[in-house]
Amino acid sequence: MSMQDGKDYVYLVWKCTSNRRQYIVGQLSKNGQYEFCYCKEFKEAMENGFTPLISFAKSDIVYKSEELFPAFSSRLPDRKRKDINKILKRYGLDKYDAYELLKRSGAKLPIDNLQFVDPILNFQESFEKIFYVAGVRHYLGCEGDNCSEAVEVIPGEKIILKTEANNKYDKYAVQIYNLREQLLGYVPRYYAQAFTKFIVENRIKAGKVLSIDKNENCDECIKAEIHILESKQ
Numbered sequence: 001m002s003m004q005d006g007k008d009y010v011y012l013v014w015k016c017t018s019n020r021r022q023y024i025v026g027q028l029s030k031n032g033q034y035e036f037c038y039c040k041e042f043k044e045a046m047e048n049g050f051t052p053l054i055s056f057a058k059s060d061i062v063y064k065s066e067e068l069f070p071a072f073s074s075r076l077p078d079r080k081r082k083d084i085n086k087i088l089k090r091y092g093l094d095k096y097d098a099y100e101l102l103k104r105s106g107a108k109l110p111i112d113n114l115q116f117v118d119p120i121l122n123f124q125e126s127f128e129k130i131f132y133v134a135g136v137r138h139y140l141g142c143e144g145d146n147c148s149e150a151v152e153v154i155p156g157e158k159i160i161l162k163t164e165a166n167n168k169y170d171k172y173a174v175q176i177y178n179l180r181e182q183l184l185g186y187v188p189r190y191y192a193q194a195f196t197k198f199i200v201e202n203r204i205k206a207g208k209v210l211s212i213d214k215n216e217n218c219d220e221c222i223k224a225e226i227h228i229l230e231s232k233q
């Protein structure tokens with residue numbers, strides 16, 4: 001899924017506090033050594049308030065290291081924590097692997113608006129993608145602070161994906177509905193273009209609400225699972 005040209009990739013995403021938009025500002029890769037560089041939407045993010053990371057001040061070079069960069073590994077839970085096995089189990093890991101934990105957990109911190117995401121780089125194979133539904137606070141009727149008044153979301157219920165081509169903010173926007181035709185939220189922006197392609201090609205096999213946890217923040221309230229069919233082209 002995240003492999004390309006023999007390298008395994010993970011994207012660094014920054015969320016702007018003013019427009020709530022998520023920008024892919026960097027990419028970290030692994031193939032014997034680690035490499036990091038700014039990419040894609042870095043300049044646009046800069047125009048909206050993003051500043052380069054202190055450890056990666058120059059935006060026009062590729063940083064290399066034999067070990068995972070401390071600026072990233074420091075975002076992960078300490079491997080010596082008493083509950084580390086519980087944390088690893090949560091992300092489907094049998095042993096501590098900093099890179100895999102970074103990819104699967106997102107390594108979000110309360111002090112900034114950064115997170116890592118597992119990108120979609122292979123558009124031909126069949127696969128399943130699990131992600132948190134974006135924008136739920138605006139569509140569940142809770143506005144982020146009144147979960148008891150939110151639209152009921154049931155773990156295991158089927159969901160439907162629909163493109164929203166007239167969205168003025170993102171032409172690749174993909175809405176997520178339940179079978180009662182209630183809008184739950186959106187596919188995260190960093191996956192939207194890929195999912196638009198899958199919808200057009202009629203490759204969405206099935207989708208469901210994997211889990212819901214109202215004790216989490218709104219960005220991690222609803223976890224969805226989507227199955228994509230192999231391309232026939």
